[in-house]
Amino acid sequence: MRILAELREQGRAQDMQALVEHLPYARFLGITVDRKGNEITTILPFSDHLVGNTQLRALHGGVIGAFLEITSIVQLLFDTSCERLPKTIDISIDYLRSGKAVETYGRAIVTRHGRRVANVRTEIWQESRAAPVAASHGHFLLTPA
Amino acid sequence: MSDLDDHLAHIPHAAAIGMTLVSRGKHSCVVRVPYAAHLVGDPDTGVIHGGVITALLDNASGMAVRSEPDDASEGRSMATLDLRIDYMRPAQPREDLIAEATCYRMTSNVAFVRAIAYHDDRTDPIASSVATFMLGTPTEPRT
Numbered sequence: 381m382r383i384l385a386e387l388r389e390q391g392r393a394q395d396m397q398a399l400v401e402h403l404p405y406a407r408f409l410g411i412t413v414d415r416k417g418n419e420i421t422t423i424l425p426f427s428d429h430l431v432g433n434t435q436l437r438a439l440h441g442g443v444i445g446a447f448l449e450i451t452s453i454v455q456l457l458f459d460t461s462c463e464r465l466p467k468t469i470d471i472s473i474d475y476l477r478s479g480k481a482v483e484t485y486g487r488a489i490v491t492r493h494g495r496r497v498a499n500v501r502t503e504i505w506q507e508s509r510a511a512p513v514a515a516s517h518g519h520f521l522l523t524p525a
Numbered sequence: 526m527s528d529l530d531d532h533l534a535h536i537p538h539a540a541a542i543g544m545t546l547v548s549r550g551k552h553s554c555v556v557r558v559p560y561a562a563h564l565v566g567d568p569d570t571g572v573i574h575g576g577v578i579t580a581l582l583d584n585a586s587g588m589a590v591r592s593e594p595d596d597a598s599e600g601r602s603m604a605t606l607d608l609r610i611d612y613m614r615p616a617q618p619r620e621d622l623i624a625e626a627t628c629y630r631m632t633s634n635v636a637f638v639r640a641i642a643y644h645d646d647r648t649d650p651i652a653s654s655v656a657t658f659m660l661g662t663p664t665e666p667r668t
Contacts, residue, residue: 381569404565405574429541440538441587441605442580449576465567468575472609
């Protein structure tokens with residue numbers, strides 16, 4: 381992927397904010413990435429076009445799934461700085477509570493990183509990290525550049 | 526039942542990604558998302574992001590529960606318990622996505638749904654999913 385190669389050449393291989401700005405769908409959702417040292421948190425500000433249930437003003441289940449998937453991939457790229465976007469093989473999502481009309485945060489852990497496949501666990505939350513909105517685990521195919 | 530047809534227009538995110546209902550059957554429905562530039566996941570290839578497929582499968586699966594006749598879910602709210610998606614092959618750039626969802630079992634509390642996403646050949650799916658929904662959850666958010 382051009383943007384990943386460019387960032388690496390500029391010595392910014394871990395600049396995940398620059399990466400998400402280049403992904404049209406991540407930009408459409410409004411996702412940003414906050415980095416503190418060797419830790420990153422993805423942020424999804426609330427917006428009306430993310431709503432799935434107007435009565436509850438709850439986030440759409442698909443938005444929650446997409447945010448989990450992007451958080452997983454961003455963490456994987458942050459940890460490994462590979463030059464291609466990892467491909468999702470499968471992702472399994474647990475919906476734990478409804479997503480309210482507030483900012484949502486995401487963090488992921490790469491639980492196993494093999495030569496070809498990585499396993500990633502991800503959680504997203506809103507007001508309290510102890511009360512996650514959803515969790516996922518996924519397998520991602522790492523394609524050599 | 527008739528309001529299911531314009532149901533998608535009242536889901537802001539479904540409208541934002543352009544989802545429309547193609548058809549619905551006894552325990553199933555077909556939903557389409559037209560290709561659009563803002564849905565792209567990889568700007569080098571122009572392929573739609575996996576997250577769009579997630580949103581499409583999630584929405585189609587929920588609607589398949591709603592389209593059950595003799596509907597045990599009629600008037601009951603529901604919540605997605607889980608959704609698992611297998612991505613079998615990459616989506617092609619500039620092609621619409623179609624999802625077909627089937628509610629194959631409904632108990633008094635839980636609905637079980639399978640779905641596939643494809644471009645135009647349903648025997649060559651891009652992704653497949655299984656989802657479960659809890660029926661009769663409270664319509665007011667928990668405080």
